[in-house]
Amino acid sequence: MRLDVVSIFPEYLAPLRQSLLGRAVADGRIQLEVHDLRRWATDRHRSVDDTPYGGGAGMVMRPDVWAAALDDVAPAGATVVVPTPAGHPFSQATAADLARREHLVFACGRYEGLDQRVVLDAARRVEVLELSIGDYVLAGGEVAALVVIEAVTRLLPGVLGNPESAVTDSFGEGSPGLLEHPAYTRPVEFRGLAVPPVLLSGNHAAIARWRRDESLRRTARRRPDLVARLDPATLDAADRAV
Numbered sequence: 001m002r003l004d005v006v007s008i009f010p011e012y013l014a015p016l017r018q019s020l021l022g023r024a025v026a027d028g029r030i031q032l033e034v035h036d037l038r039r040w041a042t043d044r045h046r047s048v049d050d051t052p053y054g055g056g057a058g059m060v061m062r063p064d065v066w067a068a069a070l071d072d073v074a075p076a077g078a079t080v081v082v083p084t085p086a087g088h089p090f091s092q093a094t095a096a097d098l099a100r101r102e103h104l105v106f107a108c109g110r111y112e113g114l115d116q117r118v119v120l121d122a123a124r125r126v127e128v129l130e131l132s133i134g135d136y137v138l139a140g141g142e143v144a145a146l147v148v149i150e151a152v153t154r155l156l157p158g159v160l161g162n163p164e165s166a167v168t169d170s171f172g173e174g175s176p177g178l179l180e181h182p183a184y185t186r187p188v189e190f191r192g193l194a195v196p197p198v199l200l201s202g203n204h205a206a207i208a209r210w211r212r213d214e215s216l217r218r219t220a221r222r223r224p225d226l227v228a229r230l231d232p233a234t235l236d237a238a239d240r241a242v
């Protein structure tokens, strides 16, 4: 997979060269290039934004600068991802879809975002996905791009240390639509808090049952919206008793 990220703050993307992803980049399993949007600015002030038509607060990022950048960085076949609070909700399913693509280009906006014609123009020749990672206000798209890139690249074969955890995590492909159960490690007692005895029992069936019950309880408490989406056919009698 090739990743290109365009931003006026390229240094924001430095975390992409750390940890497992950084190792995949260093050994060439993933190609990564981060671009400073101001490289495509044309005036002597290297400006990238302007006042909004129709008035209102804030500044809008200029279409000429962004279009020139995407013309260079997003060839035919690439998928352009625009992180924006107005985007389609990003989910694990979206991450799995993006993980199957060859070339992702992240257009990280600032201020009030990109002139909409940047999206409309790019969409004439490549797929453009406007995605939101959540209903809260960020200063720009860079942090959202980091979230999406991590969620996507950890699904790529050979990038994640333990492929199994990509399946068992909350929302992972192996997860039945439930939040992950609580996890414990040594010591068996810590500050007066003990590990649930079932986890020490060696009884794998009982451990699996406890973990499922805890997932159901946690999901019912924290994410009733996920419970409402569960397929009743996937719940057995023991589930219903939780």
Ligand SMILES: Nc1c(O)cccc1[N+](=O)[O-]
Residues within 6 Å of the ligand: 083, 084, 085, 087, 131, 132, 133, 134, 135, 136, 137, 138, 139, 140, 141, 144
């Ligand atoms: N929420 C938000 C934002 O405020 C700015 C850029 C991107 C996002 N987002 O992807 O969710």
